[in-house]
Amino acid sequence: MKRRTRNRLLLGLTIIAVPLLLALLGPLFAGAPGPRAASFTPGTLGGDPLLGVGGDHWLGTDFVGRDVWQQVLHGGRTVVLTALAATVLAYLIAVPIALISALTHLRWLEELLMRPLDVLLAIPSLLLILLVASVLSPGAAGLALLVALVNVPDAARIVRAAAGEAAARPAVEALRMQGETWWRIALGYVGRSALPTLAADAGIRLTGVLYLVSTAAFLGVGVAPDAADWAVMVDRNRTGLFVQPWAVVVPALLIVALTTGTNLLSDAALEKKGPRR
Template sequence: MTHRRFLLGLGVVAVPLLLALLGPFLAGEPGPRATSFALGDGHLLGTDFVGRDVLRQTLLGGRTVVVTALAATALAYLVAVPVALAGALTRLRWLEDLLMRPLDVLLAVPSLLLILLVAAVLTPGAVGLALLVALVNVPDAARIVRAAAGEAAARPAVEALRMQGESRWRIAVGYVGRSTLRTLAADAGIRLTGVLYLVSTAAFLGVGVAPDAADWAVMVDRNRTGLMVQPWAVVVPALLIVALTMGTNLLFDAALEKRGRR
């Protein structure tokens, strides 16, 4: 059953990932614009709100979503994991408070609201959007890693390693860090889905991308006015976003189940 779930998740996530990675190389040169929200006339999936070929826009629109989401997730853990491990292993209460309490303040602000507030002052591009999404995910990720690392750091094995003269680095990474890997893997599957949601929602609201950019989320937003006339311009990018999130969850669930059995 686990093997089937893994293959199903791999099959589901492979389609949007391949389109995101290889699509720009397959898109070709833009052709002349046609009538808005038209079907046929040489356009396999019809045209969008300004008469561009939907198939070409779909091939071009995945890279921003996928790369931004992956970069934001990696950046969030790049900050959260060292902070959480330091908080879990320190014996100084004030240092742990100094590391973790500012994150609690940031956690109190709704993620999308914070992104929109920053976007109202600045004009973030794709890099800025990735940094913003990473920032709002750091507090939650750090708390989860801190909880798992705190349990591992309280084990007698850690005290034994200290008595043997093991370095802080080896204790933090070699034992406590390894003990949190399963929790990290479970959180990563959920977090990547949440990051994809945030990136897509922000792009849907016009944050980080141009209003007419070739982006799956922007396509859903800009073409929804013609949904009843030309549905493919909305349905195809929306299904690709859903497939990406659902396939990711299936892959992580299958991997965790397989690891648990071992």
């Protein structure tokens, strides 16, 4: 078990290292996003230019003649930072709701907090994002907020289940009788007891958030149609896949590596915690 966990951890770190390094450090080495290449000869398919590999562009040029490698270096930061921000924000909203619901003795307050979240769970997340985006036209920050909000119901239910088990223990009643504050009980005991469940959920949720952020960007939500973004690159260059595949394949593989590496690291962390629990 230890060897399998170690191998999974190393594999996850290896897979996720490339997209993370490109996303976080790539813009430092890429310089300003380049202009349309001067040396390409575009073809046409569906009205979009098809650009091949040649000259100084060792991965070719994209649908408007920009260097693909430079776009790859610039395109990961928005995906990674938006996904991380959305995940953190989702928990900042969901955890207080879950703790209040688990510790309250007021049935109506628990119903008021949790039942609206159950209603939101019935609405597909991507559909809700698209409906809101069609009215508000959010930027990257708005997209992070939208993705966070659609993840709040599920995250709150999971944390609520773990916190409810801890809140029902005699130790909580003993802490109340000793005059401990609500915050100390909620964060110091119940929240700490729910922390392993929250950590297990975080890896899976980050993968789901990456999927939502990438899909929304692919559909043009939160980013400009010609932005240096991995998901946008896949969308805008897909019509020329068989003429210039690198503009689609490279960013798509980086997104897949990011989600796969996150899953492997999450699984390794859970296996490592399992025997101790």
